[in-house]
Amino acid sequence: MLKNLKQSLILSLITIILFGFLYPVLVYAFGQLMPKKSSGSPVTVNGRITGFENIGQSFTDDKYFNNRPSAVNYNAASTGGSNKGPANPEYLSEVKARIDTFLVHNPGINKKDIPSELVTASGSGIDPDISPDAAYIQIRRISGIRNISADKLKELVSQNTEKKYLGFLGIDRINVLKLNIALDQLK
Amino acid sequence: MNTEILSVIFIVTAIVVLAYPLGRYISKVFKGEKTFLDFFAPVENIIFRISGIDPYRDMDWKENMKAMLTINFIWFMWAMLILSLQNLFFWNPDNIAAMEPAQAFNTAVSFMTNTNLQHYSGETGASYLTQLIVFCFLQFVSAGTGIAAAALLFKGLANKSGSNLGNFYSLMLKSSTRILLPLAILVSVILLINGTPMTFSGAQEVITLQGDTVNVARGPVAPMVAIKQLGTNGGGFFGTNSAHPFENPNFITNTVEIISILLIPVAMVFALGFYLNRKKFAYIIFGVMFIGYLSLLIPSVYFEMNGNPEIEKMGISQPLGSMEGKEVRFGSASSALWGITTTCTSNGSVNSMHDSSTPLSGMMQMLGMQLNAFFGGVGVGFINMFTFIVLAIFISGLMVGRTPELLGKKIEAREVKIAVLVALMHPLIILSGTALAAHIWASTANPGEILKWLNNPSYHGFSEMFYEFTSGAANNGSGFEGLGDNTPFWNIGTGIAMLLGRFIPIIGPVAIAGLLSQKKYTPESSGSLKIDSGIFGVVLLSVVLILGALLFFPGLALGPVSEFFSILR
Incomplete structure (x- = not known):
């Protein structure tokens, strides 16, 4: 022993x-x-670290492309999902409220065109991406605020879309931080 | 065809294709045959010489199990020591405090038993030093323990006579250095190329584009993610595990990580075929496991891609499926694939929050852990299936009126008794633990204020407790993470569940193999039961399903099944 x-x-x-x-x-x-x-791939804008390439950050301002709701408010020092079950009534009313808020900020949009990821929280709470649909649906709002033509914004979104690998692996997606940095540089 | 489904088919196919040659390689390592990694041998020999271990001294099953328990006890003490004192050491740039005793107990047991249930959150609860010398270290050797246990079992089945099963120390070290380490280095490099951090700098403060100040936690992430996947450990560097963009930056890493989860468990089955030179037997076992795995996977992918019916009722579109708790870069199909893969294999890492899965998908995840035999953890997965094989042979023997035999050895009362005990232990731990938790919850006045356990009401709340004990007993480590589990009840309760769920299912089957090894060998004749036939496969699958599913069905009916019907369109 x-x-x-x-x-x-x-x-x-x-x-x-x-x-x-x-x-x-x-x-x-x-x-x-x-x-x-x-x-961790930091991103620098005008000499200042504004974030990390793969770490989502909060974009709630109407002049930016907004991203997904987050259960931890994009706190990258303590990540987390909502862990709400699909039938939880409290959770469902939260989703309803998010839909209503989105419609207020984006007048003229049809409810059925809102992609569900814009009203549901991600697993990490710092999801860096949205789908192309979720970006296109915000173009009308941003075009109005920034006085940039919708066509130019559409081009910007399409330039920033990362396609599936090899044409079938994964999901078409847009890194919201990169998209908004490009948006700020657009004149 | 939908490309998301195509991705799933691609990944599953890749796993099987890669596992076959790996299985051949593992069998060579177990037998001590020449491999291309033999340059490790001098290093291993030096390690054995310093430790005073003779790697060529074969031991019987009792001596081997004693060695296993002794070294595991030392690992437990080591983990307790570092976790309780982590605030005093270096590599702690974010000044993380020491763990309190109940949480340290749970965490030490969790990593020693290859479970990796985490009642702390990586970015706030563990220093960089702890992550490496406790978690990363245990992720290697606990996986090595499982693989070594399987090697002992293989030897017992191969022996025509005698009681020697091999040397546990030697098998454990070789499993870690020859199988896990090279693969872990390869996966680490793939992760680094895709942007996973490997740094000893602390959290970085950034001012976002919108002007918020945010701290971004990081650290030596890449090496731990690689071994947590390969060793079916599952314990992530960050609280949100592989949903965190640093642990799993894109779909390429997601693919590599899913393959890493299932690679060794599948390869172990092929290794058995090469080791015993009974390839057809291995294919039958593989077939049973694969059918079981697919029958959990397909419904889960379907339900996740279909979205949450309650959200559909609100009138918005769900082109990506059910996205609560999921990441856009993975999508719903691959998140479902991960969810079933990680629960079938006792890995327990996640790339989406299982608590937010659609009801029947959550049920499939629980079933994966409850049956715990569809590939299972590294090494221990086949060991679990072995228990069912013994039972299936016994039952077949009864049905046709012949003496039950396995590879020329008679299976008698003693072996069957051990197998039944082991098979019943798993449901006993899960059901009694969940019953106790539900009783405490129900008999506490105002439990939401006092206990603060459940994050969801009704059926789903019950599922959170059911899932937690299931995960502990199956040494899985994933969770319905809404559960407020950092309390003495959950820390100690699941700690005990993990210990029982780890060592009884290893010791029992290895003992059976040891007993069989010593028995008289009688060559198979036309009167023997053919275990490498399709019919035996059907019997085996039925035994797994009847024993497992019937025992757990009442619990599942109370949780996910009821929830499913409550939100039906």
Whole structure:
């Protein structure tokens, strides 16, 4: 028994060094070879870090393309989903309220054209993307506020659409941060 | 055809295609045959010499299980120590505090047992050092333990006589260095290329385009995500696991991560065929597992892609399906694929919030863990299925009036008793745990204010408790995360469930293999039951479904089934 204990103890210590230190350090070394040194891909606008490429941030202002609701208000230091069940009455009235708010901010839009991701919260609470439909439906509002023609905005959205990989893997999507940075640069 | 469904078919096919050669390789590692990774051998030999372990000393099943329990006990103490003192050490740029005892107990058990149930949130509850030397370390060796246990079982089945099953220490280390480590390095690099961070810098403050100030948590994410997927661990770096864009940045990483979940569990089945040189037997087992897996997967994909009927009633469109708790970059079909894959394999990582799944999809996820035999965790998945194989042989033997035999060895009362005990243990833990929780909830006045457990009312609230004990007992680790589970009741309750759910289903079947190994071998004759026939496959699948589904059906009827009918169009 004592022999077992001693053998196990030493084997554990060595494997802690192997899998807890050496393996991560090796991966770290690979990480340093990556273009952005695997620091999370920060995005800089006018010399200031305005966010990370893959981390969604809150866009509630009417002059920006809005993104999805978030259960944690896009807090990237403590992520989370709503964890509401599909039949929860409290949750369903929240969704109803989001639909109404959207219709108030986007007059002239048909209710049936609102894509469901714009009124449901994501799993991480920091989903960086929306679908192309969810961007196109906001063009009329943004065009009015920014005095930019709808055609120009449509072009912008289509330029920022990331297509499925190999034509079938995944979903067509738009990174909202990149889209809004491009929108700000549009004259 | 819808491209989302095409993606699902592509991923599932890729898993099977990749698992076959891996199975052949794993069998070689178990047998000690030459492989292209033999340059590891000197390193392993040095490790054994320092530890005073003779890797060539074969042990019987009792000695092997003693070794397993001893080293697991040391891992538990190690985890408790670091978790309780993590505030004192380096690699803690965000100044994370120590864990309190009940939560540390739950977390230590959780990672030691390959469960990775997380009652803390990574970005606020664990330092970088803890993530690496406790979680990442245990994710390797707990997976190695499962694979080694399966190797002991394989040896027991292959033996014509004698009681030697191999050496646990040697098998555990080799499973980690020869199988898990090379794959983990490969997956880590793929993740790095796609933007997963690997940094020791702390959270970064940013001022967003709109002018809000936000802290973005990051850290040494990539190595942990790789091994959590490959070792069917599932414990993520961040609270939201692989729904977090740093853990799973795009559909390519999503594809690689889903493949990583199922790769080794499927390969283990093929490895059995190569190891015993009974390929047809392995194909029958694979067929049973695959049919079971698909019959949970297909309905789940259908329901998630169809969306939430309650939202449809509000009159908006759901072209992407049910999107609550899901990420746009994955979509509903691949989220459903992940949900079923992770629950069938006792992995437990998530890329969507299962609590928000449509009712019957949530039921399929629970069933995956309750049956716990459709591929299952690395190593332990086949071990679970082995229990059902013994029962199926026994029942077939009774039906045709022949002595039940497995690979030329008689299955007698003692083996069947062990198998029945192991098979009944799983539902016993889940059902009694859930019953106790439901009783406490129902007998507390104003439980929402006092206990604060449930995030949803009615049927779904019951499902949250049912899911949690199911996940603990199946060593899965996913959750209906709305449950307020960081309380003494849940920390200790699921801690016990995880311990029982880990070690009894390993020790029982390995003991059976040890007993069978010593029995007299009689070559198969025309009178023996053919275990590599389709008919046996049908019997096996029926045993799994009848034993599993009937035991759990009443619970499922109270939770997801009732919820489903309550929101039917």
